Amino acid sequence: MTTPGFHDPVHDHERCLAEALQEAEQLCRDRGAQLTPVRRRVLELVWSEHRPQGAYELLEQLQAERGRVAPPTVYRALDFLLAQGLIHRIESLNAFVGCPRPSHVHNGQFFICEACGATAELSDPGLAERIDRSAAALGFAVNQRIVEVRGHCPDCSIQGSPNP
Amino acid sequence: MTTPGFHDPVHDHERCLAEALQEAEQLCRDRGAQLTPVRRRVLELVWSEHRPQGAYELLEQLQAERGRVAPPTVYRALDFLLAQGLIHRIESLNAFVGCPRPSHVHNGQFFICEACGATAELSDPGLAERIDRSAAALGFAVNQRIVEVRGHCPDCSIQGSPNP
DNA sequence: TTTGATACGTTATAGTATAACAATCAATCG
DNA sequence: CGATTGATTGTTATACTATAACGTATCAAA
Ligand SMILES: [Zn+2]
Ligand SMILES: [Zn+2]
Ligand SMILES: [Zn+2]
Ligand SMILES: [Zn+2]
Numbered sequence: 322m323t324t325p326g327f328h329d330p331v332h333d334h335e336r337c338l339a340e341a342l343q344e345a346e347q348l349c350r351d352r353g354a355q356l357t358p359v360r361r362r363v364l365e366l367v368w369s370e371h372r373p374q375g376a377y378e379l380l381e382q383l384q385a386e387r388g389r390v391a392p393p394t395v396y397r398a399l400d401f402l403l404a405q406g407l408i409h410r411i412e413s414l415n416a417f418v419g420c421p422r423p424s425h426v427h428n429g430q431f432f433i434c435e436a437c438g439a440t441a442e443l444s445d446p447g448l449a450e451r452i453d454r455s456a457a458a459l460g461f462a463v464n465q466r467i468v469e470v471r472g473h474c475p476d477c478s479i480q481g482s483p484n485p
Numbered sequence: 486m487t488t489p490g491f492h493d494p495v496h497d498h499e500r501c502l503a504e505a506l507q508e509a510e511q512l513c514r515d516r517g518a519q520l521t522p523v524r525r526r527v528l529e530l531v532w533s534e535h536r537p538q539g540a541y542e543l544l545e546q547l548q549a550e551r552g553r554v555a556p557p558t559v560y561r562a563l564d565f566l567l568a569q570g571l572i573h574r575i576e577s578l579n580a581f582v583g584c585p586r587p588s589h590v591h592n593g594q595f596f597i598c599e600a601c602g603a604t605a606e607l608s609d610p611g612l613a614e615r616i617d618r619s620a621a622a623l624g625f626a627v628n629q630r631i632v633e634v635r636g637h638c639p640d641c642s643i644q645g646s647p648n649p
Numbered sequence: 650t651t652t653g654a655t656a657c658g659t660t661a662t663a664g665t666a667t668a669a670c671a672a673t674c675a676a677t678c679g
Numbered sequence: 680c681g682a683t684t685g686a687t688t689g690t691t692a693t694a695c696t697a698t699a700a701c702g703t704a705t706c707a708a709a
Contacts, residue, residue, distance in 0.1 A: 326622075326623050327623060327624070327625075412576040412577040412631075412633070413576040413631055430616070430619065432619075432620060432623055432625045434625075435628065441623055441625070443619055443623070445615070445619055447615065448612070448615050448616065448619070451609070451611065451612050451615060452594070452612065452632070452634055455594065455596075455607055455609055455612070456596060456634060456636065458490075459490050459491060459596055459605055459607070459638075459639070460491070460638070460639035460642065461491075461596045461598075461605070461634070461636055461637070461638055461639065461642075462636045462637045462642045463634055463635075463636040464599065464635045464636040464637070465634070465635040465636070466632075466634050466635075467576075467577055467631070467632065467633040467634070467635065468616070468630075468631065468632050469576070469631040470616055470620060470625070470627055470629070470630050470631070471627075471628045471629040471630075471631065472620065472625055472626045472627040472628040472629070473625070473626045473628070474623075474624070474625055475623070475624035475625065478624065478625075478626045
């Protein structure tokens, strides 16, 4: 399993990727969901960085290796991966990032570095509870909690400039 | 001041709007910021509903009353209103909603009805603290906290269908 | 009067996402 | 076997969201 938090810039990312792919395959087998070549490849591309990537960014990479690929192809693959919980959509970036814990249904919290793009996902149940309590006070029925925290990761935080 | 939470569908909305506009004028006077006719009108349009509205939705209304208006006009007005804290951007909708407490700098939490669009803004300092604690544990420096809760408002919640 | 700052107008274009319909393929059934 | 069905992908066109770049108008300070 991928460790939570930000990764060392020089970590063994081959392993991140391999583990994510292996877990995705297992999970799809168990569910009878079809992780087709296109979907699998898009997942690999999403996982190629610890940074949310836009649909058209992924599209370009697909086109580089397969010739003509149209937007619906990548959007469909992304829809599938979202439905399976294998990736998350980062609303404030219109971009997508791999989920390190896809077998567990959750709404994570995303910490997004505005300098390097690196994004860490946490899942703090207490935070979800707190949101749900506010919702209950409003008589609001929660479907989804979107929490995206913008700022600077440890590598990009500079002493003396708290919010550059 | 606008009361927190969801509004009764038949509340006195003229008053919501009038109060928001008056507070905006006061606040801009105090800051030496120019609430020009275009900006003021866009703010009125945003406040015409307790539901986030898209830039092009606002643009259409401007065009209906002023003839040719181009997208930059409305985006510039929105940028100004955002900078002054008079409106908030809802990332998951690409839309904008009036802030009921513009004189107080904050990152609110938005509860968004997926049925009728109605959106309530809360500002729970404890929630922000909790996010900041997670951030601190990651060594992450927070600039902005985006919290958008999707679900159903009291008027649209139906007994027996928790997450329709 | 010149200058600089601010806001707004105008045109074009970039970036994100989906609708609609055709083609393919594998599994199933009469 | 041939037909039917459902899931996936291909293809084309279009809708929706946002900004770049440059020109104009206004006003106040120098
Ligand atoms: Zn990694
Ligand atoms: Zn109202
Ligand atoms: Zn607010
Ligand atoms: Zn509702």
